[in-house]
Amino acid sequence: MGDALRSIRIxxxxxxxxxTARAALSAAQNDGALEGFAVQQVTAWRDLVEAPPAPGxxxxxxxxxxxxxxxxxxxxxxxxxxxxxxxxxxxxxHVAEPIARFSGATGVLERPITRAKLxxxxxxxxxxxxxxASEGRGAATEDGPGFTFPETLLAELTGSGPGGEESAPARExxxxxxxxxxxxxxxxxxxxxxxxxxDEEFKRARRFHAPLACAMLGFExxxxxxxxxxxxxxxxxxxxxxDVLGRFDENSFLFLLPNTGPDGAEIMAQRVANTADESPLLxxxxxxxxxxxxxxxxxxxxxxxxxxxxxxxxxAFLEARQAGGGVVVSAL
Numbered sequence: 001m002g003d004a005l006r007s008i009r010i011x012x013x014x015x016x017x018x019x020t021a022r023a024a025l026s027a028a029q030n031d032g033a034l035e036g037f038a039v040q041q042v043t044a045w046r047d048l049v050e051a052p053p054a055p056g057x058x059x060x061x062x063x064x065x066x067x068x069x070x071x072x073x074x075x076x077x078x079x080x081x082x083x084x085x086x087x088x089x090x091x092x093x094h095v096a097e098p099i100a101r102f103s104g105a106t107g108v109l110e111r112p113i114t115r116a117k118l119x120x121x122x123x124x125x126x127x128x129x130x131x132x133a134s135e136g137r138g139a140a141t142e143d144g145p146g147f148t149f150p151e152t153l154l155a156e157l158t159g160s161g162p163g164g165e166e167s168a169p170a171r172e173x174x175x176x177x178x179x180x181x182x183x184x185x186x187x188x189x190x191x192x193x194x195x196x197x198x199d200e201e202f203k204r205a206r207r208f209h210a211p212l213a214c215a216m217l218g219f220e221x222x223x224x225x226x227x228x229x230x231x232x233x234x235x236x237x238x239x240x241x242x243d244v245l246g247r248f249d250e251n252s253f254l255f256l257l258p259n260t261g262p263d264g265a266e267i268m269a270q271r272v273a274n275t276a277d278e279s280p281l282l283x284x285x286x287x288x289x290x291x292x293x294x295x296x297x298x299x300x301x302x303x304x305x306x307x308x309x310x311x312x313x314x315x316a317f318l319e320a321r322q323a324g325g326g327v328v329v330s331a332l
Contacts, residue, residue, distance in 0.1 A: 005036040005056065006036055006037050006038075006054070006056040006057050006058070007037070007038055007039070007040040007053065007054075007057045007058075008021065008025065008037055008038070008039050008040065008057070008058045008060065008118075008122075009040045009041075009042050009048075009053050009057055009058070009059050009060070010039060010040070010041055010042065010060045010062070010088075011042040011043075011044075011045055011047075011048065011059070011060065011061045011062055011065050011073075012041065012042075012060075012062035012064075012065055012088070013043060013062075013065065013066060014062060014064070016112075017062060017088065017111070017112075017113065018039060018041055020112045020113045020114075021039050021060070021113045021118070022039045024113050024114050024115040024117070024118045025037060025038075025039055025115075025118060027115040028115045028118060028119055033119055034118070034119065034122055037058075037122070045061070045065065045073045045076075045077070048077060048080070048081065049076070049077065049080055052080050052081045052082075053081050053082075053083045054083065055082045055083055056083070057083045058083060058084050058085075058086070058121070058122060059081060059083055059084070059085040059086070060085075060086050060087075060088055060109060060113075061073060061074070061085065061086070061087050061088065061105075062088045063087055063088055063089050063090070063096075070087055071087075071099060071100070071103045071180055072103075072180060074087070074100065074103035074104045074105050077104065084106040084121070084122075085104070085105045085106050086100075086105060086106055086107055086108060086109045086121055087100040087105050087107075087108045087109070088108070088109050088110075088111060088113070089108050089109070089110055089111065090110075090111055091110060091111070096108050098200070099181075102181075102193060102196050103180070106121075107121070109121055180193075181193045183246070183247040185225045185228050185229070185247070186228050186229060186231070186232040186247050186253075187229070187232055188232050188235070188245045188246050188247050188253065189244065189245065189246035189247070190246065190247060191246065191247065191248060191249070193246065194244070194246030194247075194248065194254055194256075197244045197246070197256055198214070198254070198256060198306050198309075198310065199306050201244065201256050201258055202298065202305075202306035202309060203306075204258070205258070205298050205299075206298075209299070210258070210259050211259060211260055211261045211297065211298065211299070212256070212257070212258055212259075212260070212297070212298045212309070213255075213256075213257040213260040213261070213262070213264070213265035213295060213296070213297050213298075214254065214255070214256055214257070214295070214296050214297075214298075214309050214310060214312075214313040215254070215255040215257065215265060215268075215269055215293055215294065215295045215296075215313060216248070216252060216253070216254055216255075216293070216294045216310075216313045216314050216316070216317035217235075217252065217253045217254075217255065217269075217272070217291060217292070217293045217294075217317070218248075218251050218252030218253060218291070218292060218317065218321070219251050219252075219283070219289045219290055219291055219292065220251070220290070220321065221251070221283035221284065221285070221287060221289065222250070222251065222283055222284045223251065223281075223282075223283050223284060223289065224284060227281055227282065227283070227289070230279065230281060231276065231281060231289075232245075234272060234275045234276055234279065235253065235255070235272060237275070238268055238271045238272045238275065239255070239257075239268065242258055242259075243255060243256065243257050243258070244256040244258075252317070254310075254313075255268075261297065262295070262297045262329060265295050265297060265329075266295060266327065266329055269293045269295055269327045270327055272291070272293065273291055273293055273325075273326065273327055276289065276291045277291070290324065290325035291325055292317055292320035292321040292323075292325050292326065292328075293317065293320055293326070293327045293328070294313050294314065294315065294316030294317025294318065294319065294320050294327075294328050294329075294330065295313060295316055295327065295328070295329045295330060296309050296310075296312035296313035296315075296316060296329075296330040297329075297330070300312070300330075312330040313330065315330065316328040316329060316330040
């Protein structure tokens with residue numbers, strides 16, 4: 001590491017990654033930029049746990065590093081390193097960055113590492129996390145591509161082709177990402193990612209003055225995994241690809257509906273309620289499931305934070321449950 005004060009620690013077994021990074025750093029330093037940095041290789045992510053980078057260092061994790069899934073590595077390293085961390089990805093990938101940030105990274109770097117990319121990364125302080133792009137109900141916005149369902153998300157992350165053909169490492173990576181983001185019983189997003197998305201979507205709605213609906217759905221009894229899968233199929237059939245559907249706890253769910261006002265949210269919720277009522281969905285003791293749905297909407301005079309939006313949706317949900325089921329829209 002010589003006399004360098006800080007390191008760019010790159011976790012990779014690919015020597016071409018190291019050589020391009022060193023060339024990019026050298027070019028920057030020849031022009032007086034990025035002084036005090038040196039590139040250092042890390043061959044196994046466990047080395048990062050045993051010898052964490054210093055706060056001033058920069059960590060780059062190659063997405064194809066052998067020995068584990070990079071997103072799982074990030075989650076395991078959370079709290080152990082106090083430096084900027086980037087995931088090295090293949091080409092333009094609009095999905096990889098929010099997943100990387102959700103897992104604890106500062107951002108992503110696209111291959112190959114160039115002087116400009118390196119300077120941009122090392123010049124950042126982390127800053128606010130960018131929100132996932134969304135679209136209106138049925139029409140795209142200028143924010144970029146819409147959020148995708150888990151299957152599409154995994155295909156984009158792992159680079160599988162349109163025919164679904166994947167390499168063994170890609171399939172292993174997909175399985176690991178699935179375990180980190182998805183509730184296994186329903187195929188919907190799990191609580192951790194749902195909480196992350198609630199924060200992201202609320203910040204986006206507030207920044208762009210766009211409507212955002214939050215719906216809480218659930219039932220009082222217990223249901224089998226088969227019934228939960230049938231219920232999640234009803235949810236998915238009634239939603240758009242930009243809606244975020246997640247399992248909140250054992251018998252409740254949370255929907256985030258970007259660019260959706262009160263009327264659109266109520267129509268979607270009523271469609272779900274009607275379809276569920278027409279389906280023979282039974283709980284564990286054989287009684288019919290009674291679905292309750294509560295809806296809250298932003299903007300609203302009394303909703304200033306994401307917690308206010310959730311609390312309003314939950315209160316409407318409890319009112320619907322006390323009434324014996326159906327749809328209740330918050331009065332806020």
